[in-house]
Amino acid sequence: MRPHEQAQPPQDYFRYVNVDAGWVDRRIFWDEAIYERELEAIFARCWQFVAHDSQIPNAGDFVTTYLGEDGVIVSRHTDGKVYVYLNACPHRGNKICFADEGNARRFTCNYHGWAFSTAGELTGLPSEREAYDAGDIDKAAWGPRRARVETYKGMIFATFDPDAPGLEEYLGDYRWYLDAFLDNDEGGIEFLPGTIKSYANANWKFGVENFIGDAYHAWWTHDSGGRAMMGGPFPAYDPKDTYHASVNGHGWEFALEGFGDIAILGSQEVIDYYAALKPKIAARLGELRARLFGSLASAAMFPNMTFLPGIHTFRMWLPRGPRKLELRVWTVVPKNAPQSVKQAINIGCNMTFNPAGTLEMDDGENWEGNTRTNRGWVSRHEKLHYGCGKSRQIEHPELPGIVHEGQFNDANQRLFYQRWADLMNAKSWSDVPQRYAPRYAGRPTR
Amino acid sequence: MPAETHALLSIDQHLALTQTLYREARLLDEERYADWLELLADDVHYRMPLTARRFRADRSAALAEGPGYVFDDDKGRLGLRVQRLESGLVWAEDPRNRVRRIVSNVEIYRAETDGEATVHSVIEVHRSRIDAQQRRLTAGRTDLWRLEGGSWRLVQRLIQFDHPVVIDSNLNVFF
Ligand code: FES
Numbered sequence: 256m257r258p259h260e261q262a263q264p265p266q267d268y269f270r271y272v273n274v275d276a277g278w279v280d281r282r283i284f285w286d287e288a289i290y291e292r293e294l295e296a297i298f299a300r301c302w303q304f305v306a307h308d309s310q311i312p313n314a315g316d317f318v319t320t321y322l323g324e325d326g327v328i329v330s331r332h333t334d335g336k337v338y339v340y341l342n343a344c345p346h347r348g349n350k351i352c353f354a355d356e357g358n359a360r361r362f363t364c365n366y367h368g369w370a371f372s373t374a375g376e377l378t379g380l381p382s383e384r385e386a387y388d389a390g391d392i393d394k395a396a397w398g399p400r401r402a403r404v405e406t407y408k409g410m411i412f413a414t415f416d417p418d419a420p421g422l423e424e425y426l427g428d429y430r431w432y433l434d435a436f437l438d439n440d441e442g443g444i445e446f447l448p449g450t451i452k453s454y455a456n457a458n459w460k461f462g463v464e465n466f467i468g469d470a471y472h473a474w475w476t477h478d479s480g481g482r483a484m485m486g487g488p489f490p491a492y493d494p495k496d497t498y499h500a501s502v503n504g505h506g507w508e509f510a511l512e513g514f515g516d517i518a519i520l521g522s523q524e525v526i527d528y529y530a531a532l533k534p535k536i537a538a539r540l541g542e543l544r545a546r547l548f549g550s551l552a553s554a555a556m557f558p559n560m561t562f563l564p565g566i567h568t569f570r571m572w573l574p575r576g577p578r579k580l581e582l583r584v585w586t587v588v589p590k591n592a593p594q595s596v597k598q599a600i601n602i603g604c605n606m607t608f609n610p611a612g613t614l615e616m617d618d619g620e621n622w623e624g625n626t627r628t629n630r631g632w633v634s635r636h637e638k639l640h641y642g643c644g645k646s647r648q649i650e651h652p653e654l655p656g657i658v659h660e661g662q663f664n665d666a667n668q669r670l671f672y673q674r675w676a677d678l679m680n681a682k683s684w685s686d687v688p689q690r691y692a693p694r695y696a697g698r699p700t701r
Numbered sequence: 702m703p704a705e706t707h708a709l710l711s712i713d714q715h716l717a718l719t720q721t722l723y724r725e726a727r728l729l730d731e732e733r734y735a736d737w738l739e740l741l742a743d744d745v746h747y748r749m750p751l752t753a754r755r756f757r758a759d760r761s762a763a764l765a766e767g768p769g770y771v772f773d774d775d776k777g778r779l780g781l782r783v784q785r786l787e788s789g790l791v792w793a794e795d796p797r798n799r800v801r802r803i804v805s806n807v808e809i810y811r812a813e814t815d816g817e818a819t820v821h822s823v824i825e826v827h828r829s830r831i832d833a834q835q836r837r838l839t840a841g842r843t844d845l846w847r848l849e850g851g852s853w854r855l856v857q858r859l860i861q862f863d864h865p866v867v868i869d870s871n872l873n874v875f876f
């Protein structure tokens with residue numbers, strides 16, 4: 256069965272998620288059957304980040320990653336285009352490429368030596384004339400399955416679903432927020448080389464929902480790291496001029512004040528760099544987004560891409576079963592920044608947000624705890640409270656998306672799980688309800 | 702990293718440095734971080750670079766070794782880490798985890814500069830975590846130590862972590 260020919264879902268997933276009452280059923284973090292449906296209804300369907308242009312600039316450059324549990328090769332072909340295809344040989348199914356990254360002219364399967372171009376075409380079979388008769392194999396039809404590939408401002412996304420809306424429609428008005436991170440300067444961003452990977456025994460959704468809007472945890476979980484990095488506790492929380500914004504399940508929570516995130520990097524040089532850049536950001540993106548960028552914020556694109564705008568850490572939460580995730584982390588820098596600023600951002604990122612970071616170190620254990628307690632049958636059948644800030648939805652003249660006031664809020668999480676249930680219920684993309692009319696449909700956001 | 706030499710130290714110096722390595726491991730196991738910082742030279746450079754699995758034949762450098770590090774610390778940043786650990790607010794270490802470091806395969810050679818030594822070693826870090834979970838992390842280390850006022854101080858440490866994917870949800874430990 257092809258991803259776009261899915262069976263009717265066996266149940267209504269809104270029995271696990273109640274957006275109005277503000278609760279989530281704990282079984283969605285444990286149950287194998289629900290996880291299997293996620294692989295089908297979410298990861299075989301949604302656009303997911305696979306690489307940034309700057310990571311694979313040359314022909315033959317490649318990285319290997321995953322869409323759900325489907326391993327894929329992401330490579331730049333000699334035609335300059337990026338192709339994404341299953342990292343699984345169509346002969347007997349062995350993995351085609353066991354390297355994490357690098358440069359290759361072709362990929363050759365270890366088992367019988369079938370060879371594939373960097374565009375994912377089957378180009379050669381050893382002993383072809385001795386082994387195969389005419390008509391045995393049509394090589395053009397037997398390359399590994401290719402995904403659709405689209406980019407947004409250097410970010411490369413892929414999906415295996417031919418019926419998925421285009422990337423721009425999938426992102427919707429979330430582009431308005433993304434531009435504050437990807438396009439606040441004419442050079443855009445680049446990814447520094449090097450991927451830090453780690454496992455946690457936690458459900459992937461806990462990582463994502465933490466970044467989509469859990470400002471609340473920072474004051475408690477990160478007290479130790481916050482004091483070490485900032486010389487004191489996190490500044491008092493200000494409910495005024497702080498927001499949750501959600502579009503199609505993508506979320507951004509933020510303040511509109513100062514250099515909260517940027518300051519955590521601990522480099523005066525980086526603060527000065529952005530202070531000088533601020534008027535240019537305002538001219539480019541407007542006053543509001545200039546205030547938004549670099550304030551205390553965190554963001555997630557549905558289903559599993561997250562970043563901290565201003566701290567410049569960028570990460571993917573790859574599912575590895577209902578109770579395990581693989582976290583991949585990169586540092587993002589402004590492409591036009593001087594080398595010393597890039598270096599300072601990188602040091603600040605490594606110091607704060609990786610598995611040995613003074614802030615990140617305190618997170619993983621929580622998500623493992625959230626997941627592991629569901630082993631208990633009674634615990635698993637309880638609900639979790641997601642009711643914070645239910646009544647704080649507002650209409651904002653400038654901020655697009657479904658907007659709630661107050662950075663301490665569960666709004667983005669509730670709307671993430673609403674999107675989750677919408678997709679879990681849908682037989683195809685045409686069944687996915689439009690819950691927000693975009694302001695910028697068909698129009699650029701910058 | 703210091704050039705490879707094979708000249709040995711005097712037996713006394715060798716012994717003193719070996720003891721220092723073991724003592725360092727015990728100080729960390731016992732969470733005596735302030736004492737550990739004392740073992741570090743003021744110009745210490747402590748780093749754990751990233752690793753990626755690449756094909757042997759792959760000569761492209763673009764993605765090979767980036768500026769990415771799990772640790773890339775000077776004494777100031779190590780001090781901040783210690784400050785965090787000693788804040789009494791690190792919930793993941795409360796109740797405390799039992800950590801045991803095993804240091805072995807120690808090779809000590811005279812370095813180019815007088816009074817400095819290159820030290821290769823292997824470290825195995827056993828962490829006994831929540832609900833009796835066990836984590837066993839291994840790494841190779843290449844160090845430069847310097848004699849200062851009669852005792853050995855760590856000047857450089859390059860940690861070659863053996864896990865392409867960190868097999869723990871945090872690295873709340875020093876190597
Ligand atoms: S399984 Fe790949 S060549 Fe046979």
Ligand SMILES: [Fe+2]
Pocket residue numbers: 465472473476477614615618
């Ligand atoms: Fe956190």
